[in-house]
Amino acid sequence: MAITDKIYLKNHRQIASQLETSIPKSAFSGATLDLLFQGENLAQLNETTQERVLDFATDFLDCDCQSNPHCGHPEEKFIRYLLELREQGLGPDAIVDVMGDDYMLYAYSGDILSFLDDSVRTLEAVESLADVDGNPEAAKQARTKRHQLSR
Numbered sequence: 001m002a003i004t005d006k007i008y009l010k011n012h013r014q015i016a017s018q019l020e021t022s023i024p025k026s027a028f029s030g031a032t033l034d035l036l037f038q039g040e041n042l043a044q045l046n047e048t049t050q051e052r053v054l055d056f057a058t059d060f061l062d063c064d065c066q067s068n069p070h071c072g073h074p075e076e077k078f079i080r081y082l083l084e085l086r087e088q089g090l091g092p093d094a095i096v097d098v099m100g101d102d103y104m105l106y107a108y109s110g111d112i113l114s115f116l117d118d119s120v121r122t123l124e125a126v127e128s129l130a131d132v133d134g135n136p137e138a139a140k141q142a143r144t145k146r147h148q149l150s151r
């Protein structure tokens with residue numbers, strides 16, 4: 001399961017009651033994206049929630065793909081967001097706090113930790129492959145990235 005399947009709406013129950021419908025807990029589930037970003041639904045949310053939902057839309061759902069928000073870019077962008085927080089030196093608990101403040105989202109810090117470990121391992125694999133391929137530039141990039149994540 002991708003990390004984006006383990007990102008949840010922090011105020012899930014409140015959102016469901018404001019929308020007067022059931023809504024999945026997972027922020028990146030197709031149904032959640034559809035429900036939250038239909039204009040008429042957005043208007044039913046309280047002001048603070050609306051702001052966070054709009055921030056989320058601006059930061060992650062801003063591509064021009066016809067199939068937006070189901071094109072895969074929101075997930076990719078969110079993963080980049082998590083990695084950037086890590087590069088700023090934040091640990092899993094702090095990352096969970098920040099996503100709560102920024103977008104009213106939450107995740108289990110254990111899931112974030114595994115995701116970060118997996119990312120480092122993926123970069124190690126990229127680095128070895130690039131070395132084998134005789135591509136020192138790519139190997140160096142992967143190594144730099146890995147060091148940024150393992151600080």
Ligand SMILES: [Zn+2]
Nearest residue numbers: 063065071073
């Ligand atoms: Zn897209």
